[in-house]
Amino acid sequence: MIEIDAITKVYDGTPAVDAVSLTVETGTITAIVGTSGSGKTTLLRMINRLVEPSSGEVRINGEPTTGLPKVTLRRRIGYAIQGHGLFPHHSVARNIGAVPRLLGWPRDEIRARVDELLELFSMPPDAFRDRYPGELSGGQQQRVGVARALASRPDMILMDEPFGALDPIIRTRAQEDLKRIQQALGSTILIVTHDMEEAIQLGDKVAVMDAGKLVQYAAPAEIIAKPATEFVAEMVGGVDRPLKMLSLVPVSEIVEEGAVDGPAIGAETSLRDALSTCLWSGRDALRVEREGRVVGHVTLAAIRARAEAHR
Amino acid sequence: MSWGAALRAALIALLLALVLRPDWFEPLFAPAAPAGGPVIYERASLLSLSLSHLGLVALASGAATLVAVTLAVLVTRPAGAAFRPLSRTITNIGQTFPPVAVLALAVPALGFGAGPTLVALFLYGLLPIFENAVTGLSSLPPSAMEAARGIGLNRRQRLFQVELPLALPVILTGIRLSVVIALGTATIGSTVAARTLGEVIIAGLLTNNTAYVLQGGLIVGLFAVLIYDALVQLERRLARRLGVAG
Numbered sequence: 418m419i420e421i422d423a424i425t426k427v428y429d430g431t432p433a434v435d436a437v438s439l440t441v442e443t444g445t446i447t448a449i450v451g452t453s454g455s456g457k458t459t460l461l462r463m464i465n466r467l468v469e470p471s472s473g474e475v476r477i478n479g480e481p482t483t484g485l486p487k488v489t490l491r492r493r494i495g496y497a498i499q500g501h502g503l504f505p506h507h508s509v510a511r512n513i514g515a516v517p518r519l520l521g522w523p524r525d526e527i528r529a530r531v532d533e534l535l536e537l538f539s540m541p542p543d544a545f546r547d548r549y550p551g552e553l554s555g556g557q558q559q560r561v562g563v564a565r566a567l568a569s570r571p572d573m574i575l576m577d578e579p580f581g582a583l584d585p586i587i588r589t590r591a592q593e594d595l596k597r598i599q600q601a602l603g604s605t606i607l608i609v610t611h612d613m614e615e616a617i618q619l620g621d622k623v624a625v626m627d628a629g630k631l632v633q634y635a636a637p638a639e640i641i642a643k644p645a646t647e648f649v650a651e652m653v654g655g656v657d658r659p660l661k662m663l664s665l666v667p668v669s670e671i672v673e674e675g676a677v678d679g680p681a682i683g684a685e686t687s688l689r690d691a692l693s694t695c696l697w698s699g700r701d702a703l704r705v706e707r708e709g710r711v712v713g714h715v716t717l718a719a720i721r722a723r724a725e726a727h728r
Numbered sequence: 729m730s731w732g733a734a735l736r737a738a739l740i741a742l743l744l745a746l747v748l749r750p751d752w753f754e755p756l757f758a759p760a761a762p763a764g765g766p767v768i769y770e771r772a773s774l775l776s777l778s779l780s781h782l783g784l785v786a787l788a789s790g791a792a793t794l795v796a797v798t799l800a801v802l803v804t805r806p807a808g809a810a811f812r813p814l815s816r817t818i819t820n821i822g823q824t825f826p827p828v829a830v831l832a833l834a835v836p837a838l839g840f841g842a843g844p845t846l847v848a849l850f851l852y853g854l855l856p857i858f859e860n861a862v863t864g865l866s867s868l869p870p871s872a873m874e875a876a877r878g879i880g881l882n883r884r885q886r887l888f889q890v891e892l893p894l895a896l897p898v899i900l901t902g903i904r905l906s907v908v909i910a911l912g913t914a915t916i917g918s919t920v921a922a923r924t925l926g927e928v929i930i931a932g933l934l935t936n937n938t939a940y941v942l943q944g945g946l947i948v949g950l951f952a953v954l955i956y957d958a959l960v961q962l963e964r965r966l967a968r969r970l971g972v973a974g
Contacts, residue, residue: 465878467874467877467878488880488881488882489880490880491877491878491879491880492879492880495879496875496878496879498871498874498875498878499871500871501871501875502871502872502874502875502876502878503872503875504872504875504876504889504890504894505869505872505894505969505970506893506894506969506970515879515881516879516880519879519880519881519885549969551969551970562875565875565879566879575878
C-alpha cells in the first residue's frame, strides 16, 4: 500500500502539486491523468524522490520514503518513462538486468529473470537477449523499458507516459499487455498519462489532476458517470461518455441464455466492441462464446439498457 | 577487398619500407639531394626516431586526454558549472600560444630535450579534447539520463556506466584531432633536441638537402594519415552501435 499524504511541491512560490493525498492499494493500477502542467509528473517523481517534496510525505507499506537513501529507494521502485530511456550502449539483457545487477543478484539469477521477462513480453530470449535497443522497433523498445521496470520485482512501479511515443495500434496492444502482465504478477502500478481513454482502460482507479490539485479519485466507472468537476467532465468528453462506459463492461455481465446465429464474440469482449459488431453486421443479437463454446447471446437492447443505467 | 582497405594496406607497406629499409628509396630521392651529397639520412636509425616521435605524441596526448576529460567531467557536474568559462579560457590559452613560443619559454625551465616538447604538445592538445568532451557530456539523450537516475544509479555509476560510454565517440573525435596536430607539431621539438622525426627534416633544411626533408616529411605525413584513419574507424564502430539507437 502506498500512502501519499498531503504532498506539496512549490516552485518559485507557485505550487506545482498542491497538498495531494491518495492511497494506492497493493496489486492495483492507479492512473494519474491530467493536462500538461497539471502536476501529474511532478507528483510521480516525488514518490521516488527525483523531485524532493516541499512538504508532506509518501509511505510505502507504512515506511516513509525519506527513511531510505534516495538510491536505495529508487532501486526498490520500478521506473518506466516515455521514450523508453534504454541505455543504447547496453544489450537488451543488460538493460533489463540493470536493477538486479545494482542490487547484487547472482549472475545466473539475473539471466533467468531476464529470460522470464522476455518470454512474458512475447520476445523470444534467444532472438532478443543480445540485441541492442537501436535494433528494435518502437514497440519492442517500450516493452524492454517496462520489463526493466519489473525486473527486480519491486514493491511498486512508476510509469510516466510509457506509451506516449507509440503509434495507436501498438499502443493499444501495449496497454493490453501491461494489464495482462500486471494481473499475472500482481504488481502495484502508478501510471501517469494525459489520455483519459488510456487511464480508463488501464486504471483500477483514476486520479484526475488539475492545476496541481487532485480533483477526483475514483473507479473509472464513477469518473465517467459522476465527474466531480467541470474539468473532469471535459476530460471524460461529452458525447462519447456512454461509449467509454460500455468499454469498461465485458459482455459476460449481460449475457442471456440461448444461442443465436451469425458472428460470435468472446465473453471478455467489451460492450463497446459488441455494440460496434452489432452495428457493423446489422444484427440485433450476437452469439457469445468462451473458448469456442457457446455461452449465450447478447442483444442490442440489453447493451442500450446498460448504457442508460448510468443516466 | 575494398578500395579503402587496399589503399590502407598499401600506405602501411610504404610506411614500413620507408622506416625499415630507407636504402630502397635511394634512387627515388637521389634527384632531390645535392650533387655528391648523402641521399638517405643515416645519422640515426629512422625506426628509433619514429618510436621516439610516437612515444612523445602518445605521452603528451595521453596526459592531455586525462586532464581535459577530467576537467570536462568536473565542469559538467552541477557543482562545477561555475568553472566552465574559466576552464574554457585556460584551454584556449593553451591553444593560442604558438608551440614554438612554448618551446622557447620552456627550455630555460626544463632544459633541452624531450621536456619542452612534451609541455608544448600537452598544452596544444588540451583544447580539442576538452571542447569535445564538454559537448559530448552535455548532449546526452535526456531519457536515458532520466532513466539512469530513476532506476537508482548513483552519481559515480551514472558517470562511468552511462555518461562517459555515451559521450565516448565525441570525445574520441577530440582526441583524434589532438593526436594528429601533435604528430605534426612534434617535429619542431627537434629544434630543442627532442628526438623526433623532425630531426631528419631539420637536418635537410640546414644542409640544403631536399631528399632528407622529403624523407622525414613523408614518414610523418604517413603516420598522421594512418593514425587518423585508425581512429576514424574506431569512432565509427562505436557510433554505429549508439547511432542506430538514435
